Amino acid sequence: xxxxxxxxxxxxxxxxxxxxxxxxxxxxxxxxxxxxxxxxxxxxxxxxxxxxxxxxxxxxxxxxxxxxxxxxxxxxxxxxxxxxxxxxxxxxxxxxxxxxxxxxxxxxxxxxxxxxxxxxxxxxxxxxxxxxxxxxxxxxxxxxxxxxxxxxxxxxxxxxxxxxxxxxxxxxxxxxxxxxxxxxxxxxxxxxxxxxxxxxxxxxxxxxxxxxxxxxxxxxxxxxxxxxxxxxxxxxxxxxxxxxxxxxxxxxxxxxxxxxxxxxxxxxxxxxxxxxxxxxxxxxxxxxxxxxxxxxxxxxxxxxxxxxxxxxxxxxxxxxxxxxxxxxxxxxxxxxxxxxxxxxxxxxxxxxxxxxxxxxxxx
Amino acid sequence: xxxxxxxxxxxxxxxxxxxxxxxxxxxxxxxxxxxxxxxxxxxxxxxxxxxxxxxxxxxxxxxxxxxxxxxxxxxxxxxxxxxxxxxxxxxxxxxxxxxxxxxxxxxxxxxxxxxxxxxxxxxxxxxxxxxxxxxxxxxxxxxxxxxxxxxxxxxxxxxxxxxxxxxxxxxxxxxxxxxxxxxxxxxxxxxxxxxxxxxxxxxxxxxxxxxxxxxxxxx
Numbered sequence: 192x193x194x195x196x197x198x199x200x201x202x203x204x205x206x207x208x209x210x211x212x213x214x215x216x217x218x219x220x221x222x223x224x225x226x227x228x229x230x231x232x233x234x235x236x237x238x239x240x241x242x243x244x245x246x247x248x249x250x251x252x253x254x255x256x257x258x259x260x261x262x263x264x265x266x267x268x269x270x271x272x273x274x275x276x277x278x279x280x281x282x283x284x285x286x287x288x289x290x291x292x293x294x295x296x297x298x299x300x301x302x303x304x305x306x307x308x309x310x311x312x313x314x315x316x317x318x319x320x321x322x323x324x325x326x327x328x329x330x331x332x333x334x335x336x337x338x339x340x341x342x343x344x345x346x347x348x349x350x351x352x353x354x355x356x357x358x359x360x361x362x363x364x365x366x367x368x369x370x371x372x373x374x375x376x377x378x379x380x381x382x383x384x385x386x387x388x389x390x391x392x393x394x395x396x397x398x399x400x401x402x403x404x405x406x407x408x409x410x411x412x413x414x415x416x417x418x419x420x421x422x423x424x425x426x427x428x429x430x431x432x433x434x435x436x437x438x439x440x441x442x443x444x445x446x447x448x449x450x451x452x453x454x455x456x457x458x459x460x461x462x463x464x465x466x467x468x469x470x471x472x473x474x475x476x477x478x479x480x481x482x483x484x485x486x487x488x489x490x491x492x493x494x495x496x497x498x499x500x501x502x503x504x505x506x507x508x509x510x511x512x513x514x515x516x517x518x519x520x521x522x523x524x525x526x527x528x529x530x531x532x533x534x535x536x537x538x539x540x541x542x543x544x545x546x547x548x549x550x551x552x553x554x
Numbered sequence: 555x556x557x558x559x560x561x562x563x564x565x566x567x568x569x570x571x572x573x574x575x576x577x578x579x580x581x582x583x584x585x586x587x588x589x590x591x592x593x594x595x596x597x598x599x600x601x602x603x604x605x606x607x608x609x610x611x612x613x614x615x616x617x618x619x620x621x622x623x624x625x626x627x628x629x630x631x632x633x634x635x636x637x638x639x640x641x642x643x644x645x646x647x648x649x650x651x652x653x654x655x656x657x658x659x660x661x662x663x664x665x666x667x668x669x670x671x672x673x674x675x676x677x678x679x680x681x682x683x684x685x686x687x688x689x690x691x692x693x694x695x696x697x698x699x700x701x702x703x704x705x706x707x708x709x710x711x712x713x714x715x716x717x718x719x720x721x722x723x724x725x726x727x728x729x730x731x732x733x734x735x736x737x738x739x740x741x742x743x744x745x746x747x748x749x750x751x752x753x754x755x756x757x758x759x760x761x762x763x764x765x766x767x768x769x770x771x772x773x
Contacts, residue, residue, distance in 0.1 A: 294557045331728060
């Protein structure tokens with residue numbers, strides 16, 4: 192009996208919905224966008240829009256290059272040259288590529304200078320650095336998190352701590368990973384990542400952009416003031432979230448009786464819009480660029496438009512060791528951590544943040 | 555978490571088919587596989603290479619008790635093709651868990667036949683009641699690539715067998731790693747000391763070092 196009851200439960204997941212206005216002084220939107228460091232996919236949906244405006248199109252095309260380096264030894268990220276050239280002069284982001292967070296070792300560099308290593312038990316014991324066990328360990332601890340503060344280290348390079356870290360990562364257990372790198376520089380451009388890592392095989396990549404126009408799309412009716420929705424008048428936040436997922440997956444919203452794939456139905460009350468514009472950008476995308484895109488989408492309503500709202504969704508890397516700020520992120524049966532803005536024409540917004548099983552509550 | 559492992563791929567005589575199976579397993583997400591040679595006890599003349607992990611398939615109670623307490627094995631396979639004629643007793647199972655033995659459940663017969671599916675689930679639930687989900691490994695006894703399932707699907711299958719969510723995921727990753735390490739420790743003294751043959755250094759190096767330093771290097 193306990194087995195049957197257990198089978199009915201789904202793995203834990205959390206959806207946090209809140210509403211506010213962009214003009215409000217205490218609005219947290221900027222902070223939330225900028226502390227979600229590793230972004231894999233950015234999508235926005237504009238109902239009643241057939242063609243993208245020039246500003247938005249330029250923004251989407253310039254979501255920045257990111258870099259891919261193969262077999263980069265980890266000790267390269269703790270050298271003083273790297274810290275002074277990239278970490279201190281802007282925001283530098285790095286994430287290991289093709290490493291599963293629940294199976295292998297993963298490393299992430301956050302813009303505040305923290306290098307997070309998520310290591311399995313054997314590697315942790317061989318490396319010899321001090322860390323703490325992962326929060327999502329269970330009975331037997333198999334995963335350890337080491338956090339190295341590069342900014343703090345760079346102030347005393349002669350300290351024993353720095354020497355030990357260098358020795359561990361260079362000689363005791365040299366680790367090499369494929370990295371995705373991105374850098375948002377503030378200040379004059381002095382050197383680039385391509386030049387700095389030229390002796391490793393570094394490639395510059397552009398994010399992939401996919402645009403499409405959806406015809407005759409059923410959209411739920413939303414009122415910005417009622418986040419929970421009112422029966423017969425508007426839909427609530429969670430219903431919109433499900434509907435948006437169905438749209439991104441290109442699922443039929445009609446609940447046709449002969450459809451084998453999906454019986455999902457658009458939440459009621461809904462209207463049919465003649466056309467809607469969906470744009471998806473995939474890559475290693477900087478939070479700063481996402482913030483600029485968010486502001487541009489707010490300016491969409493500077494002129495009167497037919498659309499009642501637009502949405503901007505951002506998904507994080509499933510294998511990133513952190514979700515927001517330094518909250519630990521794990522992969523249980525799925526590693527989603529994403530957020531979604533619904534921007535209304537009066538600049539009210541709804542913000543939905545979703546995480547999976549091995550995650551802290553979003554901030 | 556450890557890497558995902560499938561510790562039971564049935565070896566066939568065809569090397570190319572075996573390679574195909576291993577490639578399928580790698581594609582699905584497994585990092586470690588073990589290839590099983592099934593030895594029939596009646597034929598003593600079969601030569602197989604010395605395996606690291608030894609697992610034994612049992613059908614009668616006295617053998618199970620002996621295996622759990624004395625025999626030098628790493629895994630005990632629970633037969634699924636018929637209803638177990640005995641119930642697992644708690645004392646030998648607890649001794650086995652203390653010794654580090656794992657209990658292995660296979661799922662590919664369940665893919666092929668619906669009667670076997672019933673027996674698999676009932677035998678598994680029976681085992682779970684006694685051992686509470688500790689040291690369980692789930693593997694495919696796959697003879698063809700189509701019978702292998704991805705690691706997350708196998709973890710979900712573990713839920714059907716009565717394991718909790720964390721035990722089910724551990725059954726495909728952590729417990730497999732533990733069984734492999736157990737197999738390696740059987741070759742060492744108390745699991746700590748092992749000998750490795752050192753390659754002989756060239757003659758030139760020997761002459762250049764003074765005698766006392768040479769002794770320290772080879773110690």
